[in-house]
Amino acid sequence: MKNALKILIVLVVLLAVIALPLLTSYNSLVAAEETVNSAWSQVENQLQRRTDLIPNLVNTVKGYASHEETVFTEVTKAREKLIAAGTVAEKAEADQELSSAVSRLLAIAENYPELKADANFRQLADELAGTENRIATARMDYNNAVQAYNTKIRKFPTVIIAKIFGFEPKEYFKAEENANKVPTVDFGNANE
Template identity: 75%
Template sequence: MALKISKITLALVIILVLIFMNIWGTYNSLVKSEENINAKWSQVENQLQRRADLIPNLVETVKGYASHEKEIFEQVTKAREKLIGAGSVAEKAEADAELSGALSRLLAIVENYPNLKADANFRQLADELAGTENRIAVARMDYNNAVQIYNTKIRTFPTNIFARLFGFEMKEYFKAEEGAKEVPKVKF
């Protein structure tokens, strides 16, 4: 009888250890996924900051040739400040869309100034801006892919039970605003 009780006890201990290891593994997997999202979001913010840092130089270069285009310079500056001050993913997406629109208008003005298009400093800044826009697109895609994997994981059984138990919540996708889905065009 004592042997039977010890076998039952051993079986229960093994089952409890397996359950604990499953919970532990699931929790660690969720933490890793959430940290991956944080890292990807950081890259989005880095690229948005890079673009925001390029803009004052670009604006100053254009100002030298088109000083009477004051309204567009103010729009770009306000949109840049809004992007820098944005906190949530949705606020960043909205501010990014606004800045992209203002940049498009600024770059459209350049068409009226052939000397500006030929300026080496402007061409370098425009090339850097185009490269940064590509980096932003890649960083957004990587972030949204990480969010998709994480959100799927926390909604899938049985992980959803542990996700709710430990307070893991759905993450927000970076969504482009309507009309802002195109990268500002840089023409020479």
């Protein structure tokens, strides 16, 4: 009887020694994944803030530069693409297109001194600039969380737990390859 009790105690201790690291590894993976999800939520929150600001900015500029229809159309299409994007890669691509279109929209203001002086336009442009900064920060926080998570699921012995429980690598929020190129702004008929 005493031997059976000793064997049972040894088995329980061995099981605890094996199970405890498994549990802590699993729990740390769950926490890391939730950090990634939370950071992504902040990126989406800021992107939504920008998409909410854009129609007001477009309408303000339209009042001064109604003949710039192609820029307004580009902004609208890029905004719709961002709203419809589902994956991180799609959001990144749509974000780049929207940023480029908004840059062209803001460049139009340079040809319209009365637009630049408009208080509503200035406020919207300031809010948009602040939002762009928030988006950049949120993207950086998201990519940092993804980096920590992806590193964690690749390290031994956590990689075993990650594989068993289906923890997959997360996608980074990447700019398009040509994101470092300055967009071309054509004022063509701006003064007609």
